[in-house]
Amino acid sequence: MGGYKKQLKGLHHDIDGPMVVCPFCKADFDYMDDEAHCHKCGKVFSAKNGILCFGSEDAFYEGKFTETKDWSLGQNSGMKKIFKAFYRSISIGAFESRFLSKQLKKIIHGDQAWILDFGCGGGAGILPEHGYVTGVDLSVSSLLEARRLYNRVYQIDGEHLPFPDASFDCVYTSHVFGHIPLHQKSSVINEIYRVLKPGGYLLSSIECDSESIVYKRAKKHPELFSKCYVEEYGHYGLELPDANFKRFRKAGFLPVVELADIHKGYLRPVTSYRNLVAFKGKDAVLFSLGAIANWIEKSRVITRTIDFVFGLMIPVSFLFTPPSHRDSAKIVYRKPE
Numbered sequence: 001m002g003g004y005k006k007q008l009k010g011l012h013h014d015i016d017g018p019m020v021v022c023p024f025c026k027a028d029f030d031y032m033d034d035e036a037h038c039h040k041c042g043k044v045f046s047a048k049n050g051i052l053c054f055g056s057e058d059a060f061y062e063g064k065f066t067e068t069k070d071w072s073l074g075q076n077s078g079m080k081k082i083f084k085a086f087y088r089s090i091s092i093g094a095f096e097s098r099f100l101s102k103q104l105k106k107i108i109h110g111d112q113a114w115i116l117d118f119g120c121g122g123g124a125g126i127l128p129e130h131g132y133v134t135g136v137d138l139s140v141s142s143l144l145e146a147r148r149l150y151n152r153v154y155q156i157d158g159e160h161l162p163f164p165d166a167s168f169d170c171v172y173t174s175h176v177f178g179h180i181p182l183h184q185k186s187s188v189i190n191e192i193y194r195v196l197k198p199g200g201y202l203l204s205s206i207e208c209d210s211e212s213i214v215y216k217r218a219k220k221h222p223e224l225f226s227k228c229y230v231e232e233y234g235h236y237g238l239e240l241p242d243a244n245f246k247r248f249r250k251a252g253f254l255p256v257v258e259l260a261d262i263h264k265g266y267l268r269p270v271t272s273y274r275n276l277v278a279f280k281g282k283d284a285v286l287f288s289l290g291a292i293a294n295w296i297e298k299s300r301v302i303t304r305t306i307d308f309v310f311g312l313m314i315p316v317s318f319l320f321t322p323p324s325h326r327d328s329a330k331i332v333y334r335k336p337e
Contacts, residue, residue, distance in 0.1 A: 017114050017132045017151055018167035023054050023160035048155070051143050055157030060234055063141045068122040068149065069097075069174065092310040093269045095261070096205055097126075099330050100174075103257065104130055107201040107332065113169040118158070118192060119176030123149040127172060134168075136161070158188045166197045177244065178207025180237040189251045193335060202253060202333045209238040210327035212266065214273075214286065221282050228275045241329040253333035260323035261330060270306050271297045 020036070021028060027040030034047040045054055088094040104126065108115075113131030117124060120135035123146035127133045135146040136156040143153040154162060158180065171192050180188055192202060209215070218225045230236060239247075241260035249255065274297060276290030296302050 017134045018163050020052065020154065020162040021164055023157065023162040026164060048140050049144060051140055051147070051153055051155055053140065053155040054160070054162050055138065055155060057140065057155070058138045061137075061139045061142075063139065064234075065121040065139065066142045066145050068145055069124040069126075087304070087308060090311040091304070091307045092314065093307045095311070095314070096174075096330075099259075100172075100203065100205065101126060103203055103330075103332050104170075104172075107203065107256075108170055114167065116163075116168045116171045116195065117146070117150065118171055118173045119179070120146045120150070120153070121174075122146055124172070124174065125149060131169070134163075159184060159191060161191050161195050163195045165194055166200075167195045169197055169200050171196055171200070171202045173202075173204040173206075175205055175207055177204065178235045178238050179233075182237055182239070185237055185247060186251070189247055193251050193253065196335045198335055198337045200335050201256070202248070202331070202335075204331050206241075206244055206329045206331065207233075207235055207238060208241045208244060208260070208327050208329050210325055211240070211322075212325040212327065214266075214276075214289070215327065217283055217286055218276075218279070221279065224278055224282060228278050232275070238327075240324055241326060242323065244329055245331070248331065248333050252336065254336055255331075256334055257330060257332035259330040260326040261328040266317070266321055266325070268310070270310075271303065 022038035022041060022043060024043060025038060025041040027038050029036040029045075030039050031037070036045045036047075036052060038044070045052060047053065088097065108130040111129065111131055115127055115131050115133045117127060117133055117135045120137050121139075121142045123133075123135055128149055133150040133152075135143060135150040135153040136158075137143050137146070137153075138155065138158075140155050143155060147153040156162065173192075177185065177188075196202065215225075215229075218229065230238070241258075245255070245258045270293050273289045273293035276286040277294060279286040279290065281287075296306065
């Protein structure tokens with residue numbers, strides 16, 4: 001268990017982040033071999049591949065989202081680095097990384113913050129630049145990747161986080177809330193609120209439902225819609241952007257930014273339409289969009305050119321894409337002092 005054993009009775013923090021407590025009764029642990037024993041309620045939690053597990057594994061997610069989000073410019077230099085930076089500053093596909101990078105710089109000052117990456121997958125390369133990062137996820141295989149970047153990683157049940165109250169300066173989530181079933185969302189949000197310090201921030205990118213023409217046409221075929229938009233990715237918690245905003249406000253969060261993504265309306269990365277080929281024989285328009293997207297994806301040059309042109313059109317796209325027609329949202333919320 002290595003680092004887990006350094007926890008002392010009554011000590012809930014260390015230099016690189018909060019120490020873990022029982023997710024149910026919030027008492028300290030006693031460690032024996034590869035197990036954590038709660039000395040209050042008696043629950044026992046085991047480690048798998050060196051990762052302490054507090055929840056049941058989900059076979060659907062195990063091994064599914066293990067990639068690390070890397071927003072850096074890599075090892076490029078000279079003109080190639082300049083071009084890559086210019087492309088990312090405009091392209092529609094890099095809209096999310098631009099937004100999140102900008103907001104992180106606004107809400108976190110210095111590099112000593114305690115950050116929780118909730119539903120971390122393989123991790124986000126930008127977060128360690130801002131402080132000490134704890135990653136939590138359902139998937140152990142994802143956490144094996146994330147721990148190469150983060151100070152600590154734990155396998156968790158999102159409704160019961162193994163941290164004391166007011167543990168983190170910032171909670172970050174990327175494409176997580178769309179996976180949380182509707183009946184569990186409020187309890188997960190309340191738990192995130194609990195572990196945030198007063199004055200702390202929640203920064204998130206959320207998959208949403210949509211009233212766009214594409215969604216409306218797809219929903220005329222419920223089984224295909226479920227297959228293409230829900231089951232393949234585990235998006236069982238899709239709601240319209242405004243419905244998500246209301247949930248966070250109800251939990252007590254103060255809105256700083258509530259943005260229905262313009263880059264996930266009609267102007268969007270073209271390849272996001274590729275699954276629509278499943279509508280062959282059901283809806284000619286949707287099938288055509290899917291076929292075109294798959295053809296475009298074969299050419300990196302064409303894909304990036306369209307991505308860049310769509311990025312240039314973002315300012316005017318607000319004029320013809322209502323918020324309810326966008327299937328993603330960006331949020332920044334603050335917990336009151």
